[in-house]
Amino acid sequence: MGMMEKLNDLTTSGAREYLTFRLDQEEYGIDILKVQEIRGYEPPTRVANAPSFIKGVVNLRGTIVPIVDMRLKFNCAKSEYNSFTVVIVLNLRNRIVGIVVDSVSDVMELPPESLKAAPDIESVIDSSAVLGLGSVGDRMLILLDIEKLMSAPEMGLVSMSE
Structure with a gap:
């Protein structure tokens, strides 16, 4: 699916709500409908042989949830854990995943006209997930597109829960 189709997809559906969060100097938005809850960071249980950006797993009311540190995934300069560090718990097609971010900003409604195609630039984020x-x-x-990002093969999350 090309960038224009993706944008058309976004713009035909009317205003959408996004949860915005910070990583380093950047601000990101993800579809609020994919967010299950936001919780404080607690050190997860390490998992052997997991990629470095998977910090481990936590037990969330009986569900084992992999915790992905987005700051490591996106090669941010630093990833310190402080009182602002939060885990956004995502509900992605019956898989629950937690992502660690620097802080959550707010929920924002974005009308279609405020969206633009992302320029094709080399970045640590797979451009198909933007x-x-x-x-x-x-x-x-x-x-x-947090679902696409989390289901990319290099995330290794698919095999973890199957």
Whole structure:
């Protein structure tokens, strides 16, 4: 699916709500419908042979949830854990995954006209997982297709839960 189809997809569905969060200097947005809950960071249980960005797993009310540190995944300069560090628990097609981010900003409704195609630039994020850019005032959000990002083969999450 090309960038334009993706944008058309976004723009035909009317305004959408995005949860925005920070990683390093960047602000990202993900579809609020994929977010199950937001919780404080607690050190997960390490998993042998997991990729370095998978910090481990936590037991969330009986469900074993892999915790992905997005800061390591996106090669952020630093990833310190402090009182702002949060885990966004995602519900992706019957798989629950937690992602660690620097902080959660807010929930924002983005009308279709505020979305732009992302320029094709080399980045650590697979460009097919970037839906586009959303601008709100002077803020620029990178809108992620979080489901696609989390189901990429190199995430290794598919085999973990099957």
